[in-house]
């Protein structure tokens with residue numbers, strides 16, 4: 001895994017910038033707000049370097065009405081399945097709202113792009129421990145902190161100012177929105193959605209596919225597929241509509 005960040009020392013790719021390496025052509029999957037924010041991450045990374053790391057090529061989106069339009073000045077090139085037409089590009093996915101997060105793994109798989117062609121991005125103002133690992137396709141927004149021993153899974157998105165403390169594990173495809181604080185040793189399953197300013201007490205485990213409501217304080221383990229909210233957080237329903 002290589003993280004592209006603004007950290008001193010940087011990664012191999014960053015070290016090459018300005019020494020004649022052409023920028024990598026990059027496409028963002030999705031056109032929503034988080035996707036445009038990802039474009040900011042990429043442009044801020046470029047701005048730090050003597051030569052750009054990435055050439056932003058455009059967007060892929062499954063909404064036909066968007067095809068042929070532009071978003072933030074870049075063209076919407078076609079549906080996600082068109083990724084195959086861009087063999088020279090790397091990708092990053094921004095799809096995964098509270099309505100769609102549970103489909104994120106299928107959405108990404110449907111594009112048919114292997115993990116090695118996903119960029120892993122950390123905004124220059126994010127801080128990632130030398131002893132942390134961040135998976136393919138993950139994106140860390142400004143002022144995110146990932147501390148020692150933490151593992152952030154594949155295609156995880158972490159929005160601005162969230163803190164992933166030491167030894168936290170975050171499962172693949174999970175979305176961590178802004179201001180979330182995961183205390184030391186918290187285990188977050190795959191395909192979860194953590195609402196704004198949620199806090200999780202150290203050592204707690206969140207099962208796969210759960211939602212943590214905005215502002216919640218989670219003190220106990222959360223079953224897979226549960227929606228929890230409040231302080232202390234309680235199960236209010238199941239994601240799939242079954243009885244808790």
Ligand SMILES: CC(C)(COP(=O)(O)OP(=O)(O)OC[C@H]1O[C@@H](n2cnc3c(N)ncnc32)[C@H](O)[C@@H]1OP(=O)(O)O)[C@@H](O)C(=O)NCCC(=O)NCCS
Nearest residue numbers: 098177194195196211212213214215216227228229230236
């Ligand atoms: C948790 C959440 C998904 C629940 O949504 P929902 O299933 O539509 O739930 P409802 O709004 O019908 O609320 C059900 C009950 O839970 C309570 N509740 C919902 N969210 C809550 C929260 N974050 N904190 C405390 N209580 C909450 C409601 O007050 C309601 O209680 P009541 O039955 O006593 O009236 C949603 O409220 C939430 O927090 N989403 C995350 C939003 C977010 O962080 N977005 C980030 C965008 S970047």
